[in-house]
Amino acid sequence: SCTNIFSALQDDVERVFKCKTGNSSSTGGCTGIDSGDVPFDSQAVAYLNIYCYPQRRPSQEGWLSYCGMTSFKPPIRCPEIPPPIENGEKLGNRYSQHRRLEVVAGRDFSHIQALVKGIRNVAKLGQFQVATSGAVLHPSKYLVIVNPKGGTGKAESIYLSTVIPMLEQAGVEHDLCTTTHARHAEERVKESGTGSTDKDLADYDGLICLGGDGILHEVLQGVETRKDADEILKRLKIGIVGCGTSNGLAMSLLHESGEQYGALDSTFLICKGQTVPMDLSHYSSRNEEYTSFLTFSWAFIADVDIESESIRWLGRLRNELWSAWRAVWLRTYKARFSYLPPSKVADYKTTGITTMPSLSDDIPADDWVTIEDDFILFWAAHVSHASYTTYNSPASKMQDGVFQIMVIRPPISKYQ
Structure with missing residues (x-):
């Protein structure tokens, strides 16, 4: 805006500063302006705001951080360049440490524009990358x-205090949908009807969910009902800020990106605008079909997840308490589990046979492995974390096309 103001002054001096009665000069009747001078407003001030979110260094993480608190306070003045991180050291959570620089008065803003372009290039903000x-x-x-x-x-509160200001800083516009009932998110992302006043999901560049893993599950079920579901999933950027009980996907994304767990850290990655593909999984039962992105749990894990809903108000502690209770009163379930080993998947992809047999079909005997037994726990994962405190599948990557499956069968003691 400052560039436009000074350009206007240079382009049309007499139009900006109207002439008054008095002695005329060679400028065309305007007083107080020497010939060849350009008016300059000495009261105008321009600032360059640089929004920074550095990670805390290991030395800045005190013992209070282990109790969920922190004694760290960001420095007020610009700190000196710190020494490089040594091998094995991990950086902590991000924090805000912005810079506001006053621009030297002048008429040429080309150097400021070049600096801003350079900062955006170094920051690798997806929305400012040059389109190829x-x-x-x-x-x-x-x-x-x-x-x-x-x-x-x-x-x-996280949306108001963290997400709104960071999206504004990154130059990202957004519309808000606050859910009021179950499956509201699913309804919102379905194709808009003729009488709907909401913008269709196809009109957006990205989708951000603030909640637990369940809110994104609702979104995926809604997207799957659309005729353009495949196109939407390929094009739309999807981010999640963990505000639920477990927040497994938020933690998995942060872990793969080398970030620590936190709402600000998740929002920072979203503002960057960089994306990576992610595996999705499809599940079929006798009664329904659905798409998922996290884990498939049955027996012990499912019991804990479902039954602990009665103490949801305890937050993540609910899972630990109910796990201990369920371990004391251990259950077993009868099942038949068939799977295709990863070594055989490559053969199937080569021959073009990649479809799963239906529930009513016989399992191919040659390539598939079948286990029919009592099960205590069955847990299939294709992300690293089931919750922000549960690193249950270290080998899982966001896009490797493989389930990592944990199975526990009797005999096993309650202590084990």
Whole structure:
């Protein structure tokens, strides 16, 4: 805006400063302006704001961090360049440490524009990257879905205090949808009817969920009903800020990105605008079909997850308490489990046979392995974390096409 102001002054001096009665000069009747001078407003001030979110160094993480608190306070003045991180040291959570620089008065802003372009290039902000196709870039527009009842109910406060200011700093526009009932998120992302006043999901560049893993599960079920579901999933950027009880996907994304767990850290990655593909899984039962992105749990894990809903108000502690209770009163379940080993998947992809047999079909005897027994626990995962405190599948990657499956069968003691 400052550049436009000074350009206007240079382009049309007499139009900006109207002439008054008095002695005329060679400038065309304007007084107080020497010939050849350009008016300059000495009161105008321009600032360059640089929004920084560095990670805390290991020495800045005190013992209070292990109790969920911190004694760290960001430095007020610009710190000196710290020494490099040594091998084995891990950086902590990100924090805000912004810079506001006053621009030296002048008429040429080209050097400031070059600096801003350089900062955006170094920051690798996805929405400011040059389009390789030559298409004209436009401000990113996201749909933000907030579940105010998820987990301990902090989603709305996190949205107001963290997500809104960081999206504004990154130049990302957004619309808000606050869920009011079950499956509201699913309804919102379905194809808009003729009488709907909401913008269709296809009109957005990205989708951000604030809640637990359940809110994104609802979104995926809604997207699957659309005729353009495949196109939407390929094009739409999807991010999640963990505000639920477990927050497994948020933790898995942060872990793979080398970040620590936190709402600000998740929002930081979202503002970057960089994306990676992620595996999705499809499940069929006798009664329904659905798409998922996290884990498939049965027996012990499912019992804990479902039965502990009665003490949801305890937050993540609910899982630990109910796990101990369920371990004391251990159950076993009869099942038949068949799977295709990873070594055989490559053969199937080569021959073009990649479809799963249906529930009513016989399992191919040659390549498939079948276990029919009593089960205590069955846990299939294709992300690293089932919750932000449960690192249950270290070998899982976001896009490797493989389930890592944990199975526990009797005989086994309660202590084990």
